[in-house]
Amino acid sequence: MIGRLNHVAIAVKALEPAAAVYRGALGASVSAPQPLPEHGVTVVFVELPNSKIELLEPLGEASPIADFVARNPKGAVHHICYEVDDILAARDRLRDNGARVLGGGDPKIGAHGKPVLFLHPNDFSGVLIELEQA
Amino acid sequence: MIGRLNHVAIAVKALEPAAAVYRGALGASVSAPQPLPEHGVTVVFVELPNSKIELLEPLGEASPIADFVARNPKGAVHHICYEVDDILAARDRLRDNGARVLGGGDPKIGAHGKPVLFLHPNDFSGVLIELEQA
Numbered sequence: 001m002i003g004r005l006n007h008v009a010i011a012v013k014a015l016e017p018a019a020a021v022y023r024g025a026l027g028a029s030v031s032a033p034q035p036l037p038e039h040g041v042t043v044v045f046v047e048l049p050n051s052k053i054e055l056l057e058p059l060g061e062a063s064p065i066a067d068f069v070a071r072n073p074k075g076a077v078h079h080i081c082y083e084v085d086d087i088l089a090a091r092d093r094l095r096d097n098g099a100r101v102l103g104g105g106d107p108k109i110g111a112h113g114k115p116v117l118f119l120h121p122n123d124f125s126g127v128l129i130e131l132e133q134a
Numbered sequence: 135m136i137g138r139l140n141h142v143a144i145a146v147k148a149l150e151p152a153a154a155v156y157r158g159a160l161g162a163s164v165s166a167p168q169p170l171p172e173h174g175v176t177v178v179f180v181e182l183p184n185s186k187i188e189l190l191e192p193l194g195e196a197s198p199i200a201d202f203v204a205r206n207p208k209g210a211v212h213h214i215c216y217e218v219d220d221i222l223a224a225r226d227r228l229r230d231n232g233a234r235v236l237g238g239g240d241p242k243i244g245a246h247g248k249p250v251l252f253l254h255p256n257d258f259s260g261v262l263i264e265l266e267q268a
Binding site for chain 1: 135136137138139142144146152155158159160161162182183184185187189206208209210211214216227228231232233255256257258259260261
């Protein structure tokens with residue numbers, strides 16, 4: 001069912017030093033910061049030949065990653081995103097297998113403008129998973 | 135400098151239930167467990183079209199991931215591996231940029247039979263990074 005590894009998201013307190021390390025020490029191509037107020041994050045994309053890393057910084061009062069960053073002040077992997085062809089079929093398959101789909105199971109429009117769902121980390125080796133309809 | 139995202143490694147207490155979720159609920163292609171006693175882990179590969187996930191379970195008395203799994207009993211992302219063309223040139227660039235290369239900076243032969251280095255998570259947004267000469 002799952003397809004490509006769309007991205008790995010790393011949440012940090014401050015984007016600029018994190019982006020500078022990827023650009024400088026690691027020599028990667030890094031986009032300009034993009035504020036996404038409706039998602040409560042500012043994002044920078046590290047472009048790799050086969051996938052990407054998203055660096056996320058909390059934005060606004062009610063950022064969904066604020067608590068995570070407070071618990072992980074040095075930064076940490078926040079989630080991994082896999083692509084699926086049909087997000088509703090994916091949701092149903094997950095539920096049939098007893099996995100918890102967050103937020104009531106209705107896909108939302110994610111940071112890339114596509115339908116997404118998040119899956120409970122306790123059901124997936126402690127890792128928060130995003131599914132994105134590609 | 136960095137090239138492809140070679141893999142994301144997720145460390146777990148027990149491989150079989152973690153692999154079963156990737157195979158079942160997520161419908162991915164998952165390899166048979168492969169013990170790597172010289173690396174102190176047993177590994178399972180989740181094959182994705184553009185990259186892979188490695189599920190790691192501690193193996194033996196002195197597994198290098200034993201403490202990590204004890205601290206993260208539900209599982210967690212252990213490291214992210216990027217490919218590089220020339221691991222010694224990569225090491226020198228990292229040092230020139232003030233980043234810490236672990237283990238004295240001499241590449242070791244990694245789980246895929248290729249030269250690898252690990253980079254200090256505190257210099258990379260809290261994430262342990264493996265570089266593998268592709």
